[in-house]
Amino acid sequence: MIYLKNFQLLSEKEEYHLLLDEKRRIFNTIYPFHLFALDQPLNFEFEPITIFYGDNGCGKSTLLNIIALKLQAERKTTIDKGIYFKNYVSHCSYRLQNQDQLREIKMITSEDIFDYLIDIQAINSSVHRKKDELCEEFLNYKYQDSSNFIHDYEQLKNKVDANKKTMSAYVRDHLKTNNIISQSNGETALLFWEKEIQENAIYILDEPENSLSATNQLKLKKFIEDSVRFFNCQFIISTHSPFLLHLNHAIIYDLNDFCKKEWSQLDSIQTYYQFFKERKEEFEK
Template identity: 55%
Template sequence: MIFLKSFHLLPEMEEYWMICQKKNIFNSLYPLKIFPEKEFEDIDFETITIFYGGNGSGKTTLLNIIADKLEALRKNHNKLGELFDRYVLQCDYELYHKEICNEIKFISSDDVFDYLLDLRAINFNVNRRKDELSEEYLKSKYDKNIDETLEQYEILKRKTDARKMTQSKYIRSRLVNNNLIQQSNGESAIDFWQKEIQEKAIYLIDEPENSLSAENQLKLKHFIEESARFYDCQFIISTHSPFLLSLEYAKIYDLDSVPVKSRKWTELPNVRTYYQFFKEKEEEFMNSSEN
């Protein structure tokens, strides 16, 4: 489903007047003088829209402008400056079916890393708690000097349980989180996306391929395609991953071109570089498959 139909960046003349009024109030011109130089002003969206470009092309800036204008939910909000806020204020957009749009959310690669760090912290605490319970079990079972008065009910209960249970069962029964999270970072990252995405929503996603292997990038590609098709989600993505650039029916804006224009994923320089590299190595792959 298409919720966000179009977005209009500031034309060059409006940026010029902002620069004239700038005086010495602001330390930088960011985000001015990025998109007029690319002759990029009006953006039309499809169910999946991709901003492609190298570092410094403005694709993350563009996502932030759109996210701020739409007041998108986000876990981490970086203050980008008063001039940035003034720029966003003067942008315009067309949003359809607002009454059935469940949420508008901005998701960055940092959000995925934070999630992975949280899982690592959970694993660390589970391991530490297991060590503590193991020591508690052995002490409760074999230390005969423990005071067994009624006032020491908890100690007595632990000792009784220790005598009836194996060490592993004793530990499991006392852990709130019984299991370590034993997935790889890539598998956990896929879980992150599955938990974040709900039906009938807009998602602005900045370089989701970070931390994902090629195999898991393909899994994410299929997940996004299915979410767009079956759950009526709209995705606006910045990426240079050839796997995500191949998202079915995606509209791709090449921010490295002047003027910025829509291209097929097979026409993009980054993808062509991969293609040429593997084509040159084709014989090696053929020999490897024969063996």
């Protein structure tokens, strides 16, 4: 499904006239002006999967932020790039289609994934601490005389409970939550994507491969492809991952050269290819 059909940035001339109207002396930066300034405005046509590729510093994340702000995308991490950024975005243009089916526009960054992993680790640590406390509590109730708790109904009830149960059963029943996530960070990150991605939506993803092994990147690749095929999602992605760069039926914009390219034409893919080609015999032993 295609919801966002195209998005147009400012030309060099348009940037110049816009900057003339600003009080430049007040601000220390005019970001993102001049980052995408060409004779003709950059006009991106979108497919169900559109990928922005390029070296660090080429503007991939900036472009995603421009698109997200213009589309008023929902996001977990708020940004404030300043008055110039907002002014630049206000002069960009875009075209949506199939809006009657579009339920959500959301931007998800690598920072969102890291925050999710940290939250899960904190929950797990809290649960582990509570388990230790309950083990100590179980032993205290089990081996003390009932007369010590005769005037406290709750403690007496716990004493009876400890006498009837094993330690593991006591801890399990007294723990408010037992939902410790035992997966690796990569597996937990995959759960994050399964939780966040819904049907009939646009998702703007900034380097979603972070925290994922090669195997899990391939799983994410299939998940994105299935979300497009079966759940009418559209994805706009910035990535360095050779696996995500090979998403089926994706269009790739190389921001190093401001042009469309095939997967096999990308500099990083050529580098991988040459590296493994020179070591081909090591895989054929």
